Amino acid sequence: MRRTLPLAAVAIAVAATMIPSVPAAGAPDAVRWGPCSEKEAASPAASPAPSLRLECSTLEVPLDYRDPDGRQIEIAISRLASEKPSQRRGVLLTNPGGPGISGLGYPVALAASKLPRKVLDSYDVIGFDPRGTGRSAPVTCDLTPAQRNRGNLPPYAYTAADVARQAGSARTIAEQCATSKTASMLRHTTTANTARDMDRIREALGEPKLSYLGGSYGSYLGAVYTTLFPGRGDRIVLDSNLGPGGYDVTAMRSLARGLEDRFPDFAAFAAARPEYGLGTTPRQVTAKFFELAKRLDAKPVRGIDGTLFRGLTFDRLYSDASMPSVAEMWQALDRDRPLPPDTPPSMEDMENSMAARFYVICSDSRWPGTVREYQRDVAVDRLRYPMMGGSAASIGPCAFWPDERVEPPVRIGDRGPSNVLMVQNERDPGTPLAGARKLRQAFGRRATMVTADQGGHGVYPFGRDTCANDAVTAFLVTGQRPARDLACAAEPGE
Numbered sequence: 001m002r003r004t005l006p007l008a009a010v011a012i013a014v015a016a017t018m019i020p021s022v023p024a025a026g027a028p029d030a031v032r033w034g035p036c037s038e039k040e041a042a043s044p045a046a047s048p049a050p051s052l053r054l055e056c057s058t059l060e061v062p063l064d065y066r067d068p069d070g071r072q073i074e075i076a077i078s079r080l081a082s083e084k085p086s087q088r089r090g091v092l093l094t095n096p097g098g099p100g101i102s103g104l105g106y107p108v109a110l111a112a113s114k115l116p117r118k119v120l121d122s123y124d125v126i127g128f129d130p131r132g133t134g135r136s137a138p139v140t141c142d143l144t145p146a147q148r149n150r151g152n153l154p155p156y157a158y159t160a161a162d163v164a165r166q167a168g169s170a171r172t173i174a175e176q177c178a179t180s181k182t183a184s185m186l187r188h189t190t191t192a193n194t195a196r197d198m199d200r201i202r203e204a205l206g207e208p209k210l211s212y213l214g215g216s217y218g219s220y221l222g223a224v225y226t227t228l229f230p231g232r233g234d235r236i237v238l239d240s241n242l243g244p245g246g247y248d249v250t251a252m253r254s255l256a257r258g259l260e261d262r263f264p265d266f267a268a269f270a271a272a273r274p275e276y277g278l279g280t281t282p283r284q285v286t287a288k289f290f291e292l293a294k295r296l297d298a299k300p301v302r303g304i305d306g307t308l309f310r311g312l313t314f315d316r317l318y319s320d321a322s323m324p325s326v327a328e329m330w331q332a333l334d335r336d337r338p339l340p341p342d343t344p345p346s347m348e349d350m351e352n353s354m355a356a357r358f359y360v361i362c363s364d365s366r367w368p369g370t371v372r373e374y375q376r377d378v379a380v381d382r383l384r385y386p387m388m389g390g391s392a393a394s395i396g397p398c399a400f401w402p403d404e405r406v407e408p409p410v411r412i413g414d415r416g417p418s419n420v421l422m423v424q425n426e427r428d429p430g431t432p433l434a435g436a437r438k439l440r441q442a443f444g445r446r447a448t449m450v451t452a453d454q455g456g457h458g459v460y461p462f463g464r465d466t467c468a469n470d471a472v473t474a475f476l477v478t479g480q481r482p483a484r485d486l487a488c489a490a491e492p493g494e
Contacts, residue, residue, distance in 0.1 A: 031057045031204050033079060036104070054108055055079045061131075061200045063188050066406070073185075075197055076135035077128040080107035084121040090234060091207050092123035092476070093198060095130070097216030097240075099191070099247065100357035102134035103127045110213075115461045118477045123211065130221075131197055132182075132189040132356040139185050141177040141355040148347040148354060153311045154394035156297060157382070160375040167371050167395050174400035177358055187406050189359040191246060195225040195410075199232060208232075211476065215239035215458055216431055219422075220246040223412050223439065226446075230416025235476055238422045239459050243435035244412040244442040248365040249398070251435065253377060256385035256392040258429035259314045263289070263387065265427060265455040266313075269323045276327045277334070289313070289387065292333060301333050308344060309333065310388050317429050318457040358397050365409045367398035374399065414444030421475045422447050423468055427455035440485070448481045453490035465491060 036056035057079075060072040082088040096106045107125040115125075129136035147169075154170070157163045178186060198221075202210040211234040214222040219238040224246075226233040242251055267282035279285040297306030304312070312329065316322040328340045368374060374395040381389030420443055424436040433451065440449045450472070452465035459465065460472045467488035475481050 030206065031059060031077065033057050036078060053080060054105075055081065056104065058135075059201060059204050061197045063137075063185065064406075065193060065196050073131060073137040074135075075128060075131060075137075075201070076104055077126060077201055078104045078107060079127075080111060080120070080125040082121055082124055087121045088124065089122045090124075090209065090211060091126050091202070091205055092119070092211045092213055093126045093128070093201065094212070095128075095214040095218030095221055097214075097218045098133070098353075098357065099130065099217050099360035100133055100353040100355070101217075102129050104129050104134065110461065113462050116473050116477075119473060122477055124205075126201065126205070126210075128197075128201060130194045130356075132185060132359050133352065137182075137185065138352045139182040139189060139355050139359050140180045140351060141173060141358060142180050143173070143176070143351045143354055145348075147173060148350050149344075151308070151311055151347065152354065152357065152396075153307055153388075153391045154396055155305075155307045156293075156310065156388075156390040157378045157394045158297075158390060160379070162390075163375045163378055163394055164371050167374075167399070170395050170397050171400045173358070174362075174397040174402075177355065177362075177397065178402050180355075182355075186359060186402060187363060187404055189356065190363045190406075191221055191224050191360060192228065192364075192407065192410050194221060194360075195228050198225050199229050202232060209234040211235040211237075213237045213239070213460070213476070215460075217242065217247055219431070219439070223420075223443075224410045226416060226420060227410055227412050233417070233419060235479060236420045237460070237472055237476065238420060238439075238447075239424075239472075240428055240431045240457055241422055241424055241436035241439050242431055243438040246364055246409065247361045248409075249367045252361075252396070253381055253389075253393045254432055254435060255314065255430070256381050256387065256389040257434065258432045259310075259317070259388045260385050261427045261432050262317050262429035262455050265320070266317055266323055266326060270327050270330075273327065276331050278327060278330055288330065288334070292330060293387075296333065301336055302339055304333060304339070304344065307391055310391060312344060314388060314429055317455075319462075320456055362398035362401040363405060366405075367396075367401070369399055371395060371399075412439065412442045414442070414446050416446055418446050420447035421472065421481050422449040423459045423472055424449060424451050425454050425456055425459055425463065426451055428457050429455075430457040448485055450482060450486045450488060452488045467491070 033055035036054050057077055059075045061075055062068045063071045063073050094106050095103050104127050106127040132139040154166050209232050212222045219241040222238050226236050267285040270278045270285045271282050274280050278288045293306045296309045316326045325340055329343050332339045377393040381393040426433050450468050452468040454465050459468050465488050
């Protein structure tokens with residue numbers, strides 16, 4: 001859906017022994033594939049043609065893996081089958097990130113984004129909606145339109161009083177989640193349980209092992225899976241990596257570092273195009289950012305305040321292709337002219353996505369529980385990362401989450417086969433390189449990491465760096481990883 005994260009201990013999680021990896025109940029039924037509905041097959045990154053081959057199904061899994069014969073929930077899954085059965089190696093389970101993002105259409109998006117034919121021939125590419133999301137027992141927090149439109153970033157806090165004022169809104173959302181009609185799923189909508197669902201999918205497909213391709217939050221989901229089930233992973237690719245603590249408070253704060261890492265790419269882009277009127281040097285473009293943010297904090301323009309301005313700039317720097325739209329947005333706000341299309345984007349259909357994100361990140365780990373701690377963090381990050389530190393470090397619903405966690409966080413370590421390939425952009429706003437390095441350190445001998453000298457969020461197969469892309473393709477198709485960590489140089493035109 002980002003960070004400099006703490007080093008986790010190198011041991012299999014206690015949770016792996018507390019909750020059985022393979023429930024005592026019988027194996028899940030074999031999957032019966034059928035056509036996907038148009039909505040299930042939809043993916044914003046995909047063209048229509050590949051969806052014709054996408055198949056869908058459902059699978060029942062335990063809500064609570066400590067009680068495998070108790071209440072079951074339904075997980076929605078999809079398949080883009082290999083067209084070359086003689087070359088098929090197995091299944092490649094995929095996750096696009098989040099948490100709170102549907103993955104049913106992700107195989108289509110990957111195919112449309114030029115996932116190499118050798119990979120498509122080698123695997124049935126599997127998508128799924130993680131528990132709580134989309135068509136997999138969706139959760140709710142009864143978020144109002146105003147709460148949805150605010151998004152996931154707290155308002156920029158200039159003072160300790162700003163943090164204290166935001167605490168009331170954060171508490172209200174936490175209480176709505178805890179009293180919603182899906183509150184019974186609160187304790188069980190976790191990354192660890194989604195990883196257990198993944199193993200149920202593997203079992204239902206009749207596969208002794210599964211390969212995996214996950215990006216952003218999906219990197220942490222894959223890291224948890226290969227920690228809980230080290231013998232059941234085949235080739236594990238983690239792209240745009242969170243640190244070993246997952247999407248915790250440190251990850252949230254590191255979004256501010258991510259913007260600072262990435263922003264020079266945009267400053268250079270805008271400075272080279274004086275027609276935008278944002279400055280003719282990177283320094284001038286940077287000064288324009290702070291000028292606009294301060295002005296919009298004082299008086300919003302066309303519904304955009306300073307916090308939303310920062311958030312939209314951050315979000316659209318995930319891709320080089322969006323830099324023109326960022327520059328056009330700034331230009332429009334600066335001159336109070338009509339905004340580009342879809343600015344801000346509609347949040348009307350985002351209730352489940354936002355709620356599922358809260359369920360997962362607030363249940364996975366413990367967040368600071370006092371206003372004073374957030375006030376201290378904001379004071380530090382506002383100085384360290386002034387572009388967005390006053391928002392990313394401020395208080396959110398996780399501060400007031402019900403204190404009823406079923407198990408401790410999974411601790412990523414170096415026990416298990418050496419079958420993990422990490423791939424990472426150097427200037428990633430969403431999951432900064434510093435966090436990826438911490439995950440690499442935690443994995444030890446289990447992992448090899450490829451870094452690409454480029455900006456943006458997401459390397460494979462969306463990025464332009466052929467060195468990094470070729471390394472991932474070779475690993476998925478042949479099993480061969482670079483002999484040691486590899487740094488891919490910037491390519492012409494980047």
